[in-house]
Amino acid sequence: MVTVRRRQAPAVSTLAINGILVVAAVYFLLPLVWVLIAATKSPGDLFATFGLWFSDSPQAWSNLVGLFTQSGGIFSRWVVNSIVYSGLGALVATVISAACGYAIAKFVFPGREVLFSVILGGVLVPATVIALPLYFLLNGVGLTGTYWAVLLPSMVSPFGVYLARIHANASVPDEVVEAARLDGAGDLRIFASIATRMMSPALVTIFLFQFVTIWNNYLLPLVMLNDTRTFPVTLGLTLWNSQTQRDPMFYQLVVTGSAVSAVILVVLMIALQRFWRADLTSGASKG
Amino acid sequence: MTTILPVRRRTRRRPALWALLLPFVVMFLLFFVAPIVYAIVQSTLATRSSGLGFGPPETTFVLLDNYVRALTDPAFVASLGRLLAFSGILVPLMVVTALGLALLLDTGRARAPRFFRVLAFAPYGVPGVIATLLWGFLYIPATSPVLQVLSAVGIDVVPLASGTVLFAIANIALWGFAGYNMVILLAALDAIPGELREAARMDGASMWSITWHIKLPLVRPSVILVTVFTIIGTLQLFVEPLVLQPLTTAISSTYTPNLAAYNQAFSQGNPNLAAAMAVIVAVLGFAFSFGFLRLVNRKGNRAW
Structure with missing residues (x-):
């Protein structure tokens, strides 16, 4: 009796569970599928044909050519800019927040907890609050309009310090640090060659988190840059989007550009998802 | 508790400590603390062109005048109200969706859970701007297959009307972050020891009561983390209304506090008022986050 009941109940709920997940999957996929199909259409067909099926005369290749040749091939420049901002910004952010988090975890010094609390408070400050005053500050020293105006602020990740501290506590045993010191290793060397290796899952998470954030x-x-040659993809696409009123051709550029940049990032996400240790971000709250 | 290093070694270790701490601390001071301090200082000043506009403009200390001006401006107060409404819509929606999906996957009865996990996580990589551009096309009848199908069966939905646009924006945020939050919560669920579930099942606990009495209490810290991050995220509301603005008259240039501050700073040329508005948003953020944390910490164990 018991076995029968147990078998029946799951059958119904398994169906319900998978039904809900299928609906959710369709929801998550919908805009991406739409944009991939739309990227194969002519500007006219974009508005004249059903959105979830191909038009009679697909022109994906000519759309791509148009995307990469518009305004002297500026789109590929935007992609490179985005990669530079995100890659370089996230790399420096990872190194300096790992060092800081490690120091807070493994050294005793006055003001340690105060420092950590202030940095933690930084996690709670909305990024939008920082951007406006930062514009006026950097404008005062002539940095606005340059790559640095976006790069430098992107190198600060309070959340990274938080993760690094939690993870240094958890995965770098004091005995290892002490033993290395007795062997005569300097503290910087202990950090650079021993601790970073033990903290590597956390470092990857900090890097990816900051990469996506940037x-x-x-x-x-938007506030810092005015020369289109320094724009990242996001800013470039909204620039084109603002010109759709003037020339409907820009609709197709925006759609194809969105498709290409979404594909780049989604592929990156899927490829890196197994390195993405979300459990670090969740377990972190217990610290 | 973590480290007790011999005190007498301290002096020798100072240079290394500084070398590790300083790069971040200096950058943090320059690009995080300084702008906040600057915003607070600027928000207490006002610039007025003197006389007939000849001569340099004067900067005067006005203490709270800008705050009074912001908080008595009906448009700005309305934008704050809209932000609260937006939080009220998005935060519960986000937490329930992310937690619901995570619990469904965690039942172990889902087909292809890995595939679903990757799929739900993918929108996180799509920048908010691009997500908004995409949903923008899905919100206008001319390009939206969804609206076309609904309209064909007699249901006319206008996502960008003044009454629905806030939901339309909430949907974009939900799409972008539900999967990410789900992954955080899944990791917390994964960390629950298998013996605990097994013991409960042996005792005859149903799937519901295992979820309710075992899983939910154990993932509470992660739920709180997701909630706080979502609250902070909603306060940043800026990109979505900015990008949707050309598509609808329901979004004004002061639709959200951040949009209002941005316009004050760059179109209206009043950075002082803009600074006051930014500070108000930050204070609201702290009040929300700490208020929420106090609320959850009061009942039972501390989570943060």
């Missing part, structure tokens, strides 16, 4: 950041480049 890639997705819009307000900072």
